[in-house]
Amino acid sequence: MDCRHGDKKHIVQDKVGFVEFHRYPVGSRTVVLGNNSEEDAIRVGTYQLKLHGGNKLLLHGALYAPRV
Numbered sequence: 001m002d003c004r005h006g007d008k009k010h011i012v013q014d015k016v017g018f019v020e021f022h023r024y025p026v027g028s029r030t031v032v033l034g035n036n037s038e039e040d041a042i043r044v045g046t047y048q049l050k051l052h053g054g055n056k057l058l059l060h061g062a063l064y065a066p067r068v
Helices: none
Strands: 018-023 030-032 038-040 043-050 056-064
Touching: 018 056
Parallel strands: none
Antiparallel strands: 018 043, 030 038, 043 056
């Protein structure tokens, strides 16, 4: 399964912000980047962004791709 043709996903490179996640086996989920290269996503879950002023934003379905 890949994220092509307008299937927008949040892709993160840092696993520290995940509050929960599930692993994907390597090679089972790829994402296509803006330069048309492909990278493996190895986790999916909820990622927490810390915003200015102390607010937090949860990104559900965020993909962890460490080589992005």
